[in-house]
Amino acid sequence: MTRATSILLYTVPLTILYFLFLLGVVSVPLISTQAADEILPVIPWVFLVTFGAYSLGSLGWGLVTFRDCPEAYRELMMEITQAKDDLRSKGVSVDT
Structure with a gap:
């Protein structure tokens, strides 16, 4: 099973369940109706902020x-040098 398939396998039922709770078709267990009416609309924002924080954190950790x-570092430095040499051969100043 691919990663996308497993993600869809979990997100589709959770999304359906969320909308059932949000629209009031099914009542949320262990939470009062008033609390559910206040909490449920902000859950997508919580997931979005959490995903953004995770993405930025993993990107920062990668940096x-x-x-x-060391292999990736040397390869990137070699590509930067090649790009600078190519630009210099075309008359662009890159050492400013």
Whole structure:
């Protein structure tokens, strides 16, 4: 099973259940109706902010540990040097 399939396998039923709770078709167990009416509309924003924080954190961690991958570091530095040499051969100043 691919990663996308497993994600869909979990998100589709949870989304359906969320909308059933949000529209009041099914009552939320262990929570009063008033509390559910206040909490349910903001749940997508909580997930969005959580996903954004996770994405930025993993991106930042990848930047912090980038030098831990010496092959990738050397490859990137070589590509930067090649790009600078190519631009210099076309008359662009890159050492400013």
